[in-house]
Amino acid sequence: MELRTLRYFVAVAEELHFGRAAARLHMSQPPLSRAIRRLEDDLGAVLLHRSPAGVALTPAGKVLLDEARTLLERAEGARVRVAAVAGAAAITVGILGDGADPGAARLAAAYRRRHPGVEVRVREADLTDPTCGLRAGLVDVALTRAPFDPAGLAVRELRADPxxxxxxxxxxxxxxxxxxxxxxxxxxxxxxxxxxxxxxxxxxxxxxxxxxxxxxxxxxxxxxxxxxxxxxxxxxxxxxxxxxxxxxxxxxAPSRVVVAWQAADPNPLIRSFVQIATSVYRS
Known part of the structure; x- marks a missing residue:
């Protein structure tokens, strides 16, 4: 099993919908479906019950979801530790100054627990820049609200507020x-x-x-x-x-709380931030 395929499976398992998972992964649906089919063939087990309304996890799928999350977290931890040794143990987070968000406080606590040695710098932006300095290169990742022009950016929805x-x-x-x-x-x-x-x-x-x-x-x-x-x-x-x-x-339409980052940025600290944010806001 490749880590990439496990990421695909986790996205489908969390979204319970191939279309939404494909959008989250910034890929089209057919290759995502094929990758999950190959994973099922490799494991010799049906992981998902498919229907026009979406998908549901089988018992085997539930077991793999737990295992996949653990493996991906360990892989991200390894990347972050390597980045720390290489002198890259810092990340700048842009936050929209639209008031206190309890989700942001939970995210900060979860990120500190996972990466206690990482220095997190915070830049608060006013309401004129929904990307919080991301486009200008002032931050590595933005915790903000959509909509905004997504060109060149990867965007993950965390919550939708009426x-x-x-x-x-x-x-x-x-x-x-x-x-x-x-x-x-x-x-x-x-x-x-x-x-x-x-x-x-x-x-x-x-x-x-x-x-x-x-x-x-x-x-x-x-x-x-x-x-x-x-x-x-x-x-x-x-x-x-x-x-x-x-x-x-x-x-x-509701106001969507999102995390955004430069789509081409390979920084493992950003990837870990996105994963932790997704887990915190959806728990």
């Missing part, structure tokens, strides 16, 4: 249980500066051109709503001042 409209608490719409984008037509929304990633700007404007004050950070967004009654979007569950309300927004 979003709501941020309003002053005394706004008539703040008393609603749910809003639609049409309810906010004609309102001023906070804007990101020209040059900000187009996909990112479009998402936080609800997919339509808007007008309003230009902001760069979370605090500026909050103040724009407080002082001017500006409308914005926020993932549900974020802590906001009592003077503000967040009303769930129907028909709006």
């Amino acid at each position: 979003v709501g409209a941020v309003l002053r608490a005394d706004d008539p719409l703040a008393a609603r249980d749910r809003l639609a984008l049409a309810d906010l037509a004609g309102r001023r929304w906070f804007q990101f500066p020209d040059g900000t990633d187009a996909a990112w700007r479009a998402y936080w404007n609800g997919g339509e051109p808007r007008e309003g004050p230009v902001v760069r950070g979370v605090r500026e967004c909050v103040q724009a709503v407080l002082w001017n009654g500006t409308v914005g979007l926020s993932p549900l569950g974020h802590d906001l001042p009592a003077e503000l309300a967040v009303v769930p927004l129907a028909g709006m």
Whole structure:
């Protein structure tokens, strides 16, 4: 068994869907399916029950999943230890400054446990750069939110958060249980500066051109709503001042928490970071 094939199997076993696993691995579905078939032939066991709705693990598949995770973790540990001896035991992580995320705290603890000798440098980015300095070469890996232009990057989704409209608490719409984008037509929304990633700007404007004050950070967004009654979007569950309300927004795609890195970067510390992040956020 090759480590690459085991990574393929773990992706399918965790996603329980060949299409999603192929997207996660940045490959097409047919070679992924063939690789899993060859793995089953090599082992002489059916690992997955296949159906139009997806796949399910067989008893043999469940055993292999546990073993494969252990083997891959040991392989990544070996790569990291070699990198440490070679003097490369440091990684710079970009984090989007959009408020406290308990998942990030769990990830930091898990990464320290796995790699206590690795120096982790953190760079916090404002809301004008969803890649947190990744494109500019300022960080090795970014813990951020999508969407943004993924060209040249590998992106792994970790969590999807529903979003709501941020309003002053005394706004008539703040008393609603749910809003639609049409309810906010004609309102001023906070804007990101020209040059900000187009996909990112479009998402936080609800997919339509808007007008309003230009902001760069979370605090500026909050103040724009407080002082001017500006409308914005926020993932549900974020802590906001009592003077503000967040009303769930129907028909709006969730905000996806992702980890992103340069697709061509072979750094084993990045690969380990991605694997640990995936495990922490999905546990």
